[in-house]
Amino acid sequence: MKKIVLSLILRFFTYIFIFTNFIYFLSTTKNSNFIPSNFFMTTYENKYSNNAVAKVGTFITDNNDNIEETIINFIQNVFSIRNQSFISGNVEELYNFYDINQTFSAYSLKHEFKRIAYLRDWASERNITFKNIESNLTLKDLKIKDGLYSLILLEEYKIDYFYNDNPEESNTFAIQLVHNLELKNNNTSFVINKDYYEDYFKSGLNKYDFNLTEKNIPTPKNRIKIFNFNIEDNPISSENYNRLKAVNYANKYSGISFASIDENNMNYSMYVSGDENSANFISQCLSDKNEGGGLKQDKDWSYIITKSNKVKASSSWIKNEDLLDYLLKSNKGKLVYSGDLENLTNIKIAMGDLIIFKTNSHIDGIGIITGFDSNNYPLINTNSINTYKAPFDLGFGGTDTNFYILSIIN
Secondary structure (H helix, E strand, O other), rough: OHHHHHHHHEEEEHHHHHHHEEEEEEHHOOOOOOOOOOOOEEOOHHHHHOOOEEEEEOOHHHHHHHHHHHHHHHHHHHHHHHHHHHHOOOOHHHHHHHHOOOOOHHEEEEHHHHHHHHHHHHHHHHHHHEEEEEEEEEEEEEEEEEEEEEEEEEEEEEEEEEEOOOOEEEEEEEEEEEEEEEEEOOOOOOEEEEEEEOOOOHHOOOOOOOOOOOOOOOOOOOOOOOOOEEEOOOOOOOOOOOHHHHHHHHHHOEHHHHOOOOOOEEOOEEEEEOOHHHHHHHHHHHHHHOOOOOOOOEEOOOOOEOOOEEEOOOOHHHHHHHHHHHHHHHOOOEEEEEOOOOOOOOEEOOOOOOEEEOOOOEEEEEEEEEEEEEEEEEEOOOOOOEEEEEEEEOOOOOOOOEEEEEEEEE
C-alpha cells in the first residue's frame, strides 16, 4: 500500500514539474510554433515577413556606413532615367546599369523595354501625352552576402498626363510596385543582377520582344481608340450603398501615400496572397459600415475579426470569381457589359461601380471606379497591385481579355 502511495506522489510531482516547465517554455518563447498565423495582415512589414532578410538598419559595413542611402540614390537614378524613357523612348543610357551577358540581368532589362514600349503604345492609342513620371522609393529589407545586395524595395510611381486635344487639363494616377532586387558592387557603383516584381502591365506585354541592341523604342502610329461612356456625374446613393463613401474608402486605403493623409494608408486587413487581395479590398470598399459603402454582409458574404483576433472570411469575400458570382446571385450587382475592349462603348457607369478583367476563365483583377479623367475616361483603384485612379484598361490590353462592368444596385 505504501509503495502505491509513494508511486502516486512521485507521479504527481513529476506531472507538476513537466507542466511548470512547459508553462515557462511558452512564457519565454516569443514566436511560438503553437500559435497559428492569420491569413490576413495589416502592414507591409507583416506582408513580407516570410522573406529571409534582415531589417533595414541592421547592417553597418566597414567600407560604407551609409550603404542604404547609397543604394537608394543608385536605384533612384536608374528609375529616373527609365521614367524619362517612358516619355522619350530613348533607352540607350539604361544599358549602363545592367549586365546583358548575365541571364537574369538581361531578362530584367528586356522587361523594362517591354514596359516602355507598352506604355508608349497605350498612350498613343488614347491620344495621351505624358507630362511627368516620378518614382518615390522605400527600402524595406536588405541582406548583404558575398558582395551581393538583396533588397525589397517599394516603388510608388506617379504619372501626370494630358490629352493632346486638351493640354491645359492635367490628370494624375499612381501605381506601387514591390521590387525584389539584387545588386552587385562593381567598385565604383552597382550593377543590377536581377529585378523581379509583379507587374501591373503584365497582360499587355506578350506581343513585345527585344534583342537588347535597341537604343530607341519608337511610338508606332496607332489609330486612336475612342471610348464613349454614359457617365453619371452625380450618382445617387441610398441606405443600402453609399457610393461616395465607397470611393473615399478606396482612395484612403489605396496604399498610395499621397492619396491619404493617414500614415497607415493600407486597408485595415490585407490578404497575404497578392492576387486574392483584389476581392478582399473590393469587399471592404463595398461593405465597410463606418468608412465604406455600407453594403450589408450576410452568411454568404462576410468578414469578421473574432475576439481572439483571428479572421474569418467567406470565399466570396476573398476570391474574385466567387465575389462576382455572389454579387450577381444576390442582386447586389447588375452586369451592364461583358465583352472585349473594342466593343466597350456607350455603357452607363458611375463611381462606385466595378470593372472586372477576365482572361479565359480566370479573373485577373477587380477595380472600383473612383472617378473620371478630363476626357471622361473611367479611373479605378485596385489592391492586388496598389493603384490610385489608374485608367481602367491600363495593363489589361491583351487580346484575350474580357471586360465586365458591374453596376452596384442601390
